[in-house]
Amino acid sequence: MASSAAAAAARLSGAATGRVVKPIFSRDLDEAKRRVRELYRAWYREVPNAVSVFQLDITVKQGRDKVREQFQKNRLVMDPRVIDMLVIKGKMELEETINVWKQRTHVLRYFHETETPTPRDFLSKFYTGHDP
Amino acid sequence: MASRVLVQCVRSFTQPSARVIFENITARASAVPVANQRHFSFNACSQRKALTSHTKVSSPLAQLCRQYGDLPPLTLDTIRERVLYVLKLYDKINPEKLTGASHFIKDLGLDSLDQVEIIMAMEDEFGFEIPDAEAEKLMTPQEIVQFIADKKDVYE
Numbered sequence: 001m002a003s004s005a006a007a008a009a010a011r012l013s014g015a016a017t018g019r020v021v022k023p024i025f026s027r028d029l030d031e032a033k034r035r036v037r038e039l040y041r042a043w044y045r046e047v048p049n050a051v052s053v054f055q056l057d058i059t060v061k062q063g064r065d066k067v068r069e070q071f072q073k074n075r076l077v078m079d080p081r082v083i084d085m086l087v088i089k090g091k092m093e094l095e096e097t098i099n100v101w102k103q104r105t106h107v108l109r110y111f112h113e114t115e116t117p118t119p120r121d122f123l124s125k126f127y128t129g130h131d132p
Numbered sequence: 133m134a135s136r137v138l139v140q141c142v143r144s145f146t147q148p149s150a151r152v153i154f155e156n157i158t159a160r161a162s163a164v165p166v167a168n169q170r171h172f173s174f175n176a177c178s179q180r181k182a183l184t185s186h187t188k189v190s191s192p193l194a195q196l197c198r199q200y201g202d203l204p205p206l207t208l209d210t211i212r213e214r215v216l217y218v219l220k221l222y223d224k225i226n227p228e229k230l231t232g233a234s235h236f237i238k239d240l241g242l243d244s245l246d247q248v249e250i251i252m253a254m255e256d257e258f259g260f261e262i263p264d265a266e267a268e269k270l271m272t273p274q275e276i277v278q279f280i281a282d283k284k285d286v287y288e
Contacts, residue, residue, distance in 0.1 A: 037248050037264050044252060071245060 024084040032083040036071070039090045043067045050097050054104045058111070066110055206286050211258075212277050218253050219273060232274045247271070254280070 026032040047063040050056070056063070074086055096102045119125045204210075212232070220227045225240055236242045236250065251267040258280055262270075270276050281287065 033244075034264055034268065037244070037268065040245055040248055041252060041264070044249065068245060 021081065024081050024088075026080050026084055029078065029080055029083075032080040032087070035087045036083060039087050039094070040067070040071060042094055043090070046094060046098055050107060053100055054102075054107050056104065056107065070110065206281075206284050208277065208281055208286055211280050211284075211286065212273075214257055215254065215273050215276050215280070218257050219250065222250060222253065230273070232277075233272050235271050237271065244268075251276075258284075 026035060044064060044067065047067060048060045051058060051060055051063055058066075074083075077083055077086065097107065119128050216230065216232075219225055219230055224242060224246055229240060234240055236247050237244070242250075247270075248267070251262055251270060254276055255262050260283065262279075266279065270279055
């Protein structure tokens with residue numbers, strides 16, 4: 001009965017978009033958003049723990065802002081399957097952070113501290129020169 | 133809090149049934165000096181009564197009762213005060229524009245993730261889990277107060 005309901009829902013969404021696809025976890029956008037919120041909660045609760053376990057030199061507020069920034073990067077995604085995939089990848093990252101399978105360098109890679117920023121305005125591009 | 137519990141114990145012990153039980157206990161304790169819990173506490177009570185004659189509660193019966201700890205009872209006003217206090221502490225909310233009916237997303241200009249953070253702050257404040265299915269519907273402080281009152285059975 002659940003499978004027939006899922007098939008009916010897929011047919012309805014397929015009628016709207018013109019394509020019927022098998023969902024990964026969530027059947028519609030609301031469920032996908034719910035999964036995103038659950039992931040955000042888990043990350044929010046994990047940040048102070050990670051800051052103390054990895055002995056990072058950032059404040060908890062900075063860590064939480066970084067989590068918010070990573071979530072905002074994908075805010076324009078509307079496809080539930082893509083959202084599910086992003087949630088799965090976020091959960092994998094969270095698991096690695098909670099169980100301390102990562103090290104400090106992996107966590108600080110989110111902060112892009114040692115990378116030189118790419119030039120955006122004309123003069124910076126001019127000074128760096130033309131690298132074909 | 134503790135005084136309230138003590139008074140309750142004294143009130144329960146001044147009832148005749150409890151007194152009869154106490155008389156039996158004293159008879160048994162004096163007859164057979166067995167080292168059980170009640171015997172010890174009775175001894176300690178009598179010693180304590182002899183030493184500290186200026187105790188607040190007169191009878192040594194009160195020393196036998198247990199003392200539990202609990203939070204102060206919740207009322208709608210205290211819930212409302214705490215919810216508004218937590219919201220004022222949140223740095224993305226302007227405290228002047230905050231009222232009981234201000235919508236988080238439409239009036240205060242917050243994000244859905246900000247609303248998740250607010251609900252998590254409420255969870256930490258009141259000490260119980262708010263599942264996401266119900267949390268996504270709480271969009272004003274008044275709704276949060278109503279939800280917590282429903283969960284905690286405060287004036288229904």
